[in-house]
Amino acid sequence: MALQVLLFKEFTKKMQFNFYTFKKVEEKIALVILSGITFFILFVLGALIYFLFKNGIHVFSVEFFTQFPRAGMTEGGIFPAMVGTCYLTLGAIVVSMPLGILTAIYLEEYARPGWWLNLTYLAINNLAGVPSIVFGLFGLALFVKYFEFQTSILSGALTLACLVLPIIIRASQEAISQVGQELRHGALALGTTRWYMIRTVVLPQAWPGILTGNIISVGRAAGETAAILFTAVAYFYPKLPTSLLEPVMALPYHLYVIATSGLDLDKTRPLAYGTALVLILLVLMINAVATVVRARHHLKMEKI
């Protein structure tokens, strides 16, 4: 009997030891897998940027940034494409930002649950899932043809605005919903109207988040090709546009053009890499601005 007890105690001791060792190993494996995957993602982005730098940086020159393409796109720069992308993106954001933010405010602060709200969410979610080429065709039908804006900055900017609208709405909603409910109630209990409360309590708090979301959608708009393909861009346009109703060149489309067509690949390839590098640096820069805006806000919130 005594021996049995002793054996049992030994056994459980050993079991426990094994059990905890097992848990420790399990923990290590989890950590390795999770961090490994995370590093892999960093590696992909790093590799992409490195690859573009290696192949594209040597075409960077004053000429590359200030000249029009020449000699069938085999020489010269990407200046008009950069300007065009700026116009298109700016136009898109000017249109979609107010629309998106106001919609988000309505949905978060005023709309009551019910079929109407569900329908609206359904619409926004589906809009976010529509392929960009479909937006392009929609823009072609509506803005280019029906409204007769032709292939122009205006048509392209409006199409891009439709494309980024769901992103802006969602990001703004997210930022607005982060504001504590108790602050809203605190303001309303003082006898303020809903709109005054939103203006003085919700928006100042949510603003950096809203702005961050908007800036990220700028990056999305800047890199978009399919949406502007039929609505705004020209294969080659010999001057800078002077009105909203003129077509432009744009970086993503220009990249597509010099990467896929052209007779002298040896000459166009480096320019294509250079253009791709500019495009990705632009997007990275925009995202960096978004990060800085957010960080600065956190600093400010700690002080005041």
Add this chain to the structure above:
Amino acid sequence: MNTLVLQTQKVSLFYGERQALFDISLDVPKHSVVALIGPSGCGKTSYLRLFNRMNDLISNTSVTGGVYFHDQNIYAKSVDVVKLRRKIGMVFQKTNPFPKSMFDNVAYGPRAHGVFYKNKLQEIVERSLKQAALWDEVKDHLYESALTLSGGQQQRLCIARTLAVEPEVILMDEPASALDPISTQKIEELILQLKQKYTIVIVTHNLQQAARISDYTAFFYLGEMIECEKTEVMFTNPKMKRTQDYVTGRFG
């Protein structure tokens, strides 16, 4: 002297299908402190929020019966909720100063109601902070963030913010439940002072607190008001068995 400021007559509250309050009738005389006590989930906070219609903010609520503020049914269609809330202020359980300076916090209500002159605002802020017994502690850093204050100070700032609107009634939803004993004591002293000018309805979990500060105590249980009496009667000689069990700590 004993004019009624707030009154409910057979009021019931529904959250969708679920009934949260059953036929509650209660009178709140002017310049008195009425404490609402009862175990968690008994409906005392829901009841408190009837008076400034904060329950409206939850969708799908409905109210039957009458809630009166100076003989005016506040659930009548003609009532402007925004105006009503200026007259009936509220202090919340969770301190909720705005992430703005202390000055801007107290000046928030007056500004919302159209006071813009700096001098006038300063006067209101100073008076309100003095009334809330916070002035001496903050007068030298009024323009710092309200979030730098301690929990007890934040709650007194919220009280000052409510006072700045010059309400007639202050509703308090467990204003001291998250505070330490010393801060709690300060809040209690404050309530006794405020009673001279305001009418106060306070929800509290703390029975001693109810006994110390209130003139009348109402005991809620499962959405019904079991008993409402003068506080000294309530704690010494309650009529109902259940009230007695609760105030003597037999359940809770």
